[in-house]
Amino acid sequence: xxxxxxSCWLICSGIVLGCSPSRPTQTLRISNVNIVDVExxxxxxxxxxxxxxxxxxxIIDHVAGRNGGTGSVIDASGAYAIAGLYDAHTHMDTASRQxxxxxxxxxxxxxxxxxxxxLVPYMAYGVTGILVFNGNDDILAARRxxxxxxxxxxxxxxxxxxxxGPSSHNPLHLKIETPDEGVAAVKDAExxxxxxxxxxxxxxxxxxxxxxxxxxxxxxxxxxHLPPSMSFDEAIVxxxxxxxxxxxxxxxWDGEDRQYLTHAIELMAQYEVSLTPQLVxxxxxxxxxxxxxxxxxxxxxxxxxxxxxxYATPPFNGYVEDFGGDDMRGRAAAYFGRIADVMDRLTLxxxxxxxxxxxxxxAGNPTMLPGQGxxxxxxxxxxxxxxxxxxxxxxxINVAILFGETEDRGMIAEGKVADIVLFGANxxxxxxxxxxxxxxxxxxxxxxDRARIAGEVARVSASYDAREARYLEEALRRxxxxxxxxx
Ligand SMILES: [Zn+2]
Numbered sequence: 001x002x003x004x005x006x007s008c009w010l011i012c013s014g015i016v017l018g019c020s021p022s023r024p025t026q027t028l029r030i031s032n033v034n035i036v037d038v039e040x041x042x043x044x045x046x047x048x049x050x051x052x053x054x055x056x057x058x059i060i061d062h063v064a065g066r067n068g069g070t071g072s073v074i075d076a077s078g079a080y081a082i083a084g085l086y087d088a089h090t091h092m093d094t095a096s097r098q099x100x101x102x103x104x105x106x107x108x109x110x111x112x113x114x115x116x117x118x119l120v121p122y123m124a125y126g127v128t129g130i131l132v133f134n135g136n137d138d139i140l141a142a143r144r145x146x147x148x149x150x151x152x153x154x155x156x157x158x159x160x161x162x163x164x165g166p167s168s169h170n171p172l173h174l175k176i177e178t179p180d181e182g183v184a185a186v187k188d189a190e191x192x193x194x195x196x197x198x199x200x201x202x203x204x205x206x207x208x209x210x211x212x213x214x215x216x217x218x219x220x221x222x223x224x225h226l227p228p229s230m231s232f233d234e235a236i237v238x239x240x241x242x243x244x245x246x247x248x249x250x251x252x253w254d255g256e257d258r259q260y261l262t263h264a265i266e267l268m269a270q271y272e273v274s275l276t277p278q279l280v281x282x283x284x285x286x287x288x289x290x291x292x293x294x295x296x297x298x299x300x301x302x303x304x305x306x307x308x309x310x311y312a313t314p315p316f317n318g319y320v321e322d323f324g325g326d327d328m329r330g331r332a333a334a335y336f337g338r339i340a341d342v343m344d345r346l347t348l349x350x351x352x353x354x355x356x357x358x359x360x361x362x363a364g365n366p367t368m369l370p371g372q373g374x375x376x377x378x379x380x381x382x383x384x385x386x387x388x389x390x391x392x393x394x395x396x397i398n399v400a401i402l403f404g405e406t407e408d409r410g411m412i413a414e415g416k417v418a419d420i421v422l423f424g425a426n427x428x429x430x431x432x433x434x435x436x437x438x439x440x441x442x443x444x445x446x447x448x449d450r451a452r453i454a455g456e457v458a459r460v461s462a463s464y465d466a467r468e469a470r471y472l473e474e475a476l477r478r479x480x481x482x483x484x485x486x487x
Contacts, residue, residue, distance in 0.1 A: 026052075026070065026071045026072065027050055027051060027052045027057065027070065027071030027072075028050075028051040028052075028071050028072055028073075028074070028418075028442070028445065028447055029048055029049070029050050029051075029071055029072070029073045029074070030048065030049040030051070030074050030076045030081060030420070030422065030442075031048050031062060031073050031074060031075050031076055031077070032046055032047075032048065032062040032064075032075065032076055032077040033046075033047055033048075033049060033062075033076035033077075033079050033080070033081045033422065034046070034047070034078075034079065034080045034081070034426075035047050035049070035059070035080075035081050035082075035412050036080055036081065036082040036389075036392065036412075036427060036428060037411070037412070038082070038083075038389045038390075038392045038393040038396055038397055038411070039393070039397055039411065041387075041389040043080070043426070043428065046061065046062040047059055047060065047061060047062055047081075048060050048061070048062045048066075049081060049412065049420070050071075051418040051442065051445045052071075052445070053445065054149070054417065054418055054444045054445035054446075055415060055416065055417055055418055055445065056412065056413065056414055056415065056416050056417075056418050057414065058414060059412070059413070059414055072447075074422075074440060074447070074449070076422055076439070076440075078424070079422045079423060079424055079439050080422065080423045080424075080425070080426050080427055080428075081412055081420050081421070081422050081423075082392060082396065082412070082420070082421055082423070082427055083396040083397070083409070083410055083411050083412050083416075083419060083420065083421075084126065084127070084128030084129060084155075084396075084419030084420055084421055084441070084442075084443065085125075085126050085127045085128065085129070085359075085374060085392075085395040085396060085421060086127065086128075086129040086130065086131065086358075086359070086395050086396065086399040087122065087127050087129075087130045087131070087359070087360055087361055087363060087370070087373070087374045087395070088131045088276050088358035088359055088360035088394075088395070088398075088399055089131060089133060089244055089245075089276050089278060089358070089360025089361060089362050089363075090130045090131060090132055090133065090360070090361065090362070090363045090364050090370065091132065091133055091134045091362065091363070091364030091365055092115065092118065092119075092132050092134065092138075092139055092142065092364055093110060093115070093118060093305070093307045093364055094110065094115060094134075094136060094138035094139060095110055095138065096136065096138075096172055097134060097172065098110065098307060100170070100171065100172060101307075101311075101366075112141065112142070112145070114463075114467065115138065115142050116142065116145060116146075116151075116153060117305070117460045117463055117464070118305040118307075118370070119142070119146065119152075119153045119154060119370075120152060120153075120303070120456050120457070120460040121300075121303040121304070121305065121369070121370040121371035121372070121460075122153075122154045122370050122371050123152050123153060123154055123371075123441055123443070123448065123453070123456070124303055124371060124435060124438065124441075124453050124456065124457050125303075125370075125371030125372060125374060125375065125435055125438065126421030126423070126438050126441050127154055127370075127371055127374055128154050128155060128419040128420075128421070128441065128443050129154050129155040129156075129157065129399065129419065130154050130155070130156055130157070130363075131157045131158075131159075131195075131196070131223075131360065131399070132156055132157070132158045132159065133159050133162070133198050133223075133224075133244065134159070134162060134172070134198075134364075135158040135159045135160045135161055135162075135189070135194050135198070136161065136172075139156065139158050140158065140192065140193065140194075142156060143156040143158055149444055149446055150446050152443075152448060152452075152453075152456045154443075155419070155443075157195040157196065157403065158194050158195055158196075159189075159194060159195070159196050159197060159198035159223070159224075160185070160186075160188070160189025160192065160194035160196075160197060160198070161173070161174040161185070161189070162174065162198045162200050162224075163176050163182065163185055163186075163197065163198065163199050163200060163202065163211055163224075164176065164200040164201055164202065165200070165201050165202050165203035165204070165207075165227070166203065167203065168200070168201065173200060176202065176207055176211070177207070178207065179206055179207050179209075179210035179211075180210075181207075182202075182207050182208075182210045182211040182214065183210055183211070183214040185211070186211055186214040186215050186218060186220065187214065187218070189220065190218045190220055194220070195220065195221075195403070196215075196220050196221040196222070196223055196241075196403075197211065197215040197220050197221070197222045197223065197224075198223055198224045198244075199211060199212070199222060199223070199224035199225065199240075200224055200225050200227075201225060201227045201228060201229070202227050203227065203229055205230060205234050208227065208230075208235075209237065212237065212239045212240050213239060215239075216239045219404075221241040221242065221402055221403060222239065222240050222241050222242075223241055223242035223244055224242070224243075224244050225243075225244060225245070225248050226243060226248040226249065226251075226252060228251060228252070230252075231252070232249075232252060232260070232263055232264045232267055233267070235252075236264060236267035236268055236271060236273055237271060238271045239271075240271070240273050241273065241274060241402060242273065242274045242275070242276060242358065242402065243268065243273060243274070243275045243276065244276050244278070244360070245276060245277070245278045245281070245362070246275065246276075246277040246278060246279065246343040246346050246347060247278070247281070247282070247339075247343070249261065249264045249275075249346060250339055250342055250343060250346065252264075253342075255342075261342075261346060261349075262349070265346070265349050265350045265353050265355060266353065268350060268353075268355045269350075269353045269354045269355050272356070273355070274355065274356040274357065274358055274398070274402055275347070275350050275355050275356070275357055275358070276357070276358040276359070276360040277343060277346070277347040277350075277357060277377075277380075277381070277384070278360050278361060278362050278377070279340065279343055279344065279347065279377060279380035279381065279384065280361050280362075280368060280373050280376045280377045280380060281361075281362055281367065281368060282336050282337075282339050282340035282343060283340050283376070283380060284367045284368065284373075284376070285319050285336050285367055286333050286336040286337045286340060288312075288317065288319050288320055288324075288367060289319055289320065289323045289324055289328075289329055289332050289333045289336065290329065290333045292314060292317065292320050292324065295312070296312060296313065299312065299369070299372070300369075300371070300372045300435060302457055302461035302464075303370075303371055303372065303435070303457060303460070303461070304369055304372075304464070305370065305460075305464055306464050306467040306468045306471055307364075307471075308363075308364070308366075308368075308369055308370070309464070309468055310468070310471060310475075311365075311366035311367065312366075312367065316475075317366070317367075318366055319366070319367065343384075344380075344383065344384040344385075345384075347381065347384045347385075347386075348384050348385040348386070351385070351386055351390065356398050356401065356402070357381070357386070357390075357393075357394045357398065358394050358395075358398050358399060358402065359374060359377050359378055359381060359391070359394040359395040360377070361373035361374055361376075361377050371435070372435070374395065375432055375433045375434070376432070378391050378392065378394075378395060378432075378433065379431055379432035379433075381394060382431065387428075388427070388428035388429055389428055392427060392428065396410050396411065397410035397411055398410075417444065417445075418442055418443075418444065418445040419442065419443055419444065420441075420442040421438060421440075421441055421442075422438070422439040422440040422441075422442075423437045423438060423439060424436075424437050424438075424439050425437045438450075438453065440453075441453065
């Protein structure tokens with residue numbers, strides 16, 4: 001038996017040609033790097049990180065001139081290493097979602113390789129993990145593909161189908177009427193291998209509590225919205241793990257009673273419910289309404305996938321369509337800006353009260369962008385008053401804490417999975433990171449250096465252009481058809 005295992009290991013370690021890439025068995029040494037320790041709030045300077053079999057095998061003080069042994073060596077002098085970043089709130093565009101969100105430009109179902117292409121922006125920005133809030137079979141399949149060693153794709157943690165109330169109009173949500181149905185839905189999600197539960201606008205406290213309790217029993221975090229029909233006392237309960245937007249709290253607030261906001265924070269702190277502020281949303285919407293041309297000019301267009309491109313650009317940008325008229329623009333921008341200011345204060349107060357924060361963007365929804373959006377969110381967390389270490393903790397260790405994975409993930413330490421980003425700038429101090437700051441990304445011990453990342457960016461950017469052209473052609477055709485029919 002032992003020999004069988006050994007020969008398997010030899011064959012799959014890449015010695016035989018034609019094998020799919022396997023976890024590199026040779027060591028990789030990141031030489032002379034500064035390690036960002038978000039928990040200890042320190043930069044540990046001039047270290048060598050030795051990676052073997054996908055994990056961090058050793059971390060030692062760098063000694064100039066010491067040979068790295070047999071494996072490959074990256075000279076990381078002057079660079080900063082941090083645990084791979086997570087975007088703790090994303091959505092993936094699969095066929096069913098595109099058809100629902102943008103029927104006007106929906107053409108043919110996106111292919112598996114196009115779904116994979118849409119994940120490239122995360123990796124190019126050093127986001128080696130994402131939480132996907134709209135689970136379905138296509139996303140489970142994408143998760144399997146993303147697990148292949150050597151694939152330029154982030155780790156995916158996926159919610160099951162979104163659990164919603166019976167009067168929901170969203171055809172992609174599962175409508176739950178009774179506590180028993182809720183428990184069955186959670187069990188089904190667990191059996192299918194989903195990583196967490198997303199609760200939406202459940203209408204009954206009893207049903208929602210049954211779902212939360214069942215998720216807790218099965219070890220699946222319960223994350224999501226606060227139903228608009230419930231009070232904070234009904235919605236922020238023990239066992240609920242994450243409020244997925246600060247907006248969930250401002251929406252239930254009348255804009256007057258500060259004490260009520262404080263009460264939400266107290267409940268979250270008391271019951272250890274984490275918060276994903278998602279500050280980027282209202283800030284970006286405010287900017288789009290105010291000046292869409294400036295907003296589009298500032299995008300990293302090469303790494304903006306076709307559907308987010310469409311969501312961003314008039315006439316398909318719903319915010320600009322609804323609020324961008326000359327009569328509305330100023331008032332609407334002021335309104336969204338005011339809510340964004342409240343969210344900033346709420347975020348800082350929650351942080352100071354001990355509520356764990358996660359950095360999430362809602363990328364995949366209109367206005368929110370994969371990769372680049374997370375850098376904006378990290379910058380906004382700092383603007384709200386978090387220090388640089390705490391902002392980065394929201395994208396690293398805090399996600400591992402929520403999922404009970406700190407043994408394996410969330411920091412750079414011996415024995416942890418080797419998901420690491422190397423930045424050329426100090427990510428703690430720099431106000432806002434840029435893509436050009438990424439020196440290398442290591443995922444499961446597999447190295448993607450600058451050249452490899454640039455190659456992936458060039459490839460998907462060209463593929464996005466082609467898809468975008470296809471979508472626009474289809475959109476114009478449908479518009480023409482519609483006009484013909486109306487004439
Ligand atoms: Zn969302």
